[in-house]
Amino acid sequence: MLSNITIGQYFPGNSLLHRLDPRTKLVVLFALIxxxxxxxxxxxxxxxxxxxxxCMLLSRVPLRTLVGSLKPLWWILLFTFxxxxxxxxGEEIAQVWMFSLTWEGLSHGFFICLxxxxxxxxxxxxxxxxxxxxxxxALEALLSPLKRIGVPAHELAMMMTIALRFVPTLLEETDxxxxxxxxxxxxxxxxxIARRLKSVVPILVPLFISAFRRADELAMAMxxxxxxxxxxxxxxxxxxxxxxxxxxxxGTALLFALLAALWLL
Amino acid sequence: MAFIEIEHLSxxxxxxxxxxxxxxxxxxxxxxxxxxxxxxxxxxxxxxxxAKHLNALLLPTEGACRVDGIDTREEAExxxxxxxxxxxxxxxxxxxxxxxxxxxxxxxxxxLGVPSAEIRRRVDAALAAVNMTPFRSYAPxxxxxxxxxxxxxxxxxxxxxxxxxxxxxxxxxxxxxxxEILSIVKRLHExxxxxxxxxxxxxxxxxxxxxxxxxxxxxVVMDAPPRAVFSHADELRALGLEVPLxxxxxxxxxxxxxxxxxxxxxETELVAALGxxxxxxxxxxxxxxxxxxxxEASGHAVERAAGVPAGRGARQQAMPGRxxxxxxxxxxxxx
Numbered sequence: 001m002l003s004n005i006t007i008g009q010y011f012p013g014n015s016l017l018h019r020l021d022p023r024t025k026l027v028v029l030f031a032l033i034x035x036x037x038x039x040x041x042x043x044x045x046x047x048x049x050x051x052x053x054x055c056m057l058l059s060r061v062p063l064r065t066l067v068g069s070l071k072p073l074w075w076i077l078l079f080t081f082x083x084x085x086x087x088x089x090g091e092e093i094a095q096v097w098m099f100s101l102t103w104e105g106l107s108h109g110f111f112i113c114l115x116x117x118x119x120x121x122x123x124x125x126x127x128x129x130x131x132x133x134x135x136x137x138a139l140e141a142l143l144s145p146l147k148r149i150g151v152p153a154h155e156l157a158m159m160m161t162i163a164l165r166f167v168p169t170l171l172e173e174t175d176x177x178x179x180x181x182x183x184x185x186x187x188x189x190x191x192x193i194a195r196r197l198k199s200v201v202p203i204l205v206p207l208f209i210s211a212f213r214r215a216d217e218l219a220m221a222m223x224x225x226x227x228x229x230x231x232x233x234x235x236x237x238x239x240x241x242x243x244x245x246x247x248x249x250x251g252t253a254l255l256f257a258l259l260a261a262l263w264l265l
Numbered sequence: 266m267a268f269i270e271i272e273h274l275s276x277x278x279x280x281x282x283x284x285x286x287x288x289x290x291x292x293x294x295x296x297x298x299x300x301x302x303x304x305x306x307x308x309x310x311x312x313x314x315x316a317k318h319l320n321a322l323l324l325p326t327e328g329a330c331r332v333d334g335i336d337t338r339e340e341a342e343x344x345x346x347x348x349x350x351x352x353x354x355x356x357x358x359x360x361x362x363x364x365x366x367x368x369x370x371x372x373x374x375x376x377l378g379v380p381s382a383e384i385r386r387r388v389d390a391a392l393a394a395v396n397m398t399p400f401r402s403y404a405p406x407x408x409x410x411x412x413x414x415x416x417x418x419x420x421x422x423x424x425x426x427x428x429x430x431x432x433x434x435x436x437x438x439x440x441x442x443x444x445e446i447l448s449i450v451k452r453l454h455e456x457x458x459x460x461x462x463x464x465x466x467x468x469x470x471x472x473x474x475x476x477x478x479x480x481x482x483x484x485v486v487m488d489a490p491p492r493a494v495f496s497h498a499d500e501l502r503a504l505g506l507e508v509p510l511x512x513x514x515x516x517x518x519x520x521x522x523x524x525x526x527x528x529x530x531x532e533t534e535l536v537a538a539l540g541x542x543x544x545x546x547x548x549x550x551x552x553x554x555x556x557x558x559x560x561e562a563s564g565h566a567v568e569r570a571a572g573v574p575a576g577r578g579a580r581q582q583a584m585p586g587r588x589x590x591x592x593x594x595x596x597x598x599x600x
Contacts, residue, residue, distance in 0.1 A: 221360035
């Protein structure tokens with residue numbers, strides 16, 4: 001059923017990572033990604049891999065699920081590896097057609113792929129342990145200092161909230177429209193691609209019309225409840241840093257120092 | 266001074282353009298604090314337009330609308346007015362904003378800038394008042410229509426509005442959802458003295474109000490307690506409105522020659538009156554055809570009422586749709 005889907009890939013739980021403030025998680029993730037690109041010594045990669053593995057275990061999200069999030073990356077990894085293997089100059093291992101495979105290429109390709117894998121795993125950890133709603137709150141909080149230079153932080157967060165609220169509703173509606181069209185003989189599953197694309201039009205048209213009507217009514221309901229933008233607005237659920245967050249910050253700072261030391265050695 | 270005062274209010278859609286339509290024409294109405302007013306009318310009678318004037322979602326083309334002494338045309342006061350008069354709309358799906366029930370209830374007070382501890386307190390109280398506390402962390406799309414409307418009611422309660430306008434809030438619900446909403450509305454009116462303006466085209470719901478205003482083509486045609494309004498059943502029918510089942514039955518039985526009071530309103534009253542009529546018939550033991558028929562009719566009615574399981578009685582009574590469907594024809598056969 002279309003209505004059974006969940007948005008994002010949030011995996012509910014109460015692990016250490018789940019309990020971290022979403023703002024902390026966003027900032028730490030950003031710092032780790034920077035570190036990944038900045039420090040490229042094998043020792044650095046080793047530390048980062050250990051850290052990622054540690055976080056994966058801490059999150060209590062099944063490893064299979066986490067590794068599953070790498071699936072869409074498979075072809076890109078292979079492509080990257082082959083390109084590096086073939087194009088890096090150095091000591092030759094073998095000659096294949098017009099390319100020469102090198103030891104340098106092998107190690108370079110391996111580390112680049114490792115970097116991509118770590119990047120994706122760390123980002124997945126964020127979305128697995130943080131509900132989309134908390135992410136929205138965190139984004140608004142982190143962007144709000146930029147309001148002064150014209151970044152519409154509150155509006156962006158409100159848009160995300162409404163989108164999250166209406167995705168299931170619109171999916172249900174799509175389901176309903178499709179069934180209504182099928183009941184009148186529409187066929188979405190056979191025929192050429194052009195034919196199938198054409199058969200989507202009678203679904204999209206009513207869906208769009210209804211979405212606009214919903215938007216209109218929703219705006220009125222929001223006005224009736226005194227919505228007038230982010231100005232002077234308070235929040236029921238305020239994000240609050242806990243000691244755990246301070247630990248995470250301190251840990252990230254130390255990690256940076258360690259990685260930098262290993263890099264300089 | 267009355268809480269809401271409407272003076273010679275007219276509203277014209279698309280004024281001066283093609284398709285100009287006068288939805289309200291010279292309506293004057295005053296609603297006191299703590300009243301429970303039902304506004305009845307068929308499609309296009311202007312009842313929704315009237316509702317949207319009460320919290321400045323629409324502004325009068327002519328005349329004036331004042332809420333607690335504030336003219337709705339004063340732009341600077343719009344938020345104060347909407348803080349006094351909340352609104353529950355027809356479509357339960359298109360008025361919930363947040364992806365979690367309690368966040369949605371908090372939306373109003375957040376907009377008003379209430380401190381967060383106070384918002385939490387209000388949200389808890391509002392959810393408890395509509396019996397939705399167990400669903401506080403649900404996503405709205407997992408709730409039934411009636412539950413969504415209860416969340417919408419909680420949303421206005423959390424803003425601590427003095428009045429709530431229900432703009433056909435039950436029109437898209439199933440009979441059970443309708444009964445649920447109506448019983449919560451009644452309770453809020455009684456326990457929290459909230460002023461209720463209840464727009465509907467279901468007669469049975471209007472019967473629960475203290476006062477019924479009937480609109481037709483933008484005019485107020487009746488404004489009286491429900492008992493008085495429903496004693497003019499013929500006029501209501503002429504306006505394209507269906508009268509409540511009990512009233513319909515009352516009129517048909519009276520036409521068939523059974524002695525019943527002309528101002529009967531609810532099924533309970535009808536059953537009681539029929540019981541009395543049946544007793545007197547049996548006592549008289551006349552045995553003529555008319556009396557037999559009368560006894561039989563009363564018997565059916567009583568039987569039907571008794572067939573309702575205990576505890577569902579009140580709900581059944583307040584369940585207009587289902588009753589109305591069975592209404593006219595079905596009972597016509599029996600009688």
